[in-house]
Amino acid sequence: MPIYEFKCEECGEVFEELVLKPTEEVRCKKCKSPKVTKLMSQVAFKSGSKFVSSSGSACATCKGGTCSSCG
Ligand SMILES: [Zn+2]
Numbered sequence: 001m002p003i004y005e006f007k008c009e010e011c012g013e014v015f016e017e018l019v020l021k022p023t024e025e026v027r028c029k030k031c032k033s034p035k036v037t038k039l040m041s042q043v044a045f046k047s048g049s050k051f052v053s054s055s056g057s058a059c060a061t062c063k064g065g066t067c068s069s070c071g
Pocket of ligand 1: 008009011012028029030031032033034
């Protein structure tokens with residue numbers, strides 16, 4: 001899921017937004033300002049890489065992050 005973290009330039013609010021389209025306009029959830037900056041969200045990084053790199057290769061049982069020992 002393409003979840004990004006944004007910071008509002010107006011009020012400083014930091015929030016996460018599910019962005020379905022790259023051109024979709026994101027507004028601050030607090031003050032509704034369109035002046036928001038996209039941050040490199042750790043949430044997006046974690047969900048995007050969960051089954052690809054670190055946790056996937058770390059498990060010797062299933063190699064895919066899906067078995068019970070993966071956590
Ligand atoms: Zn704001």
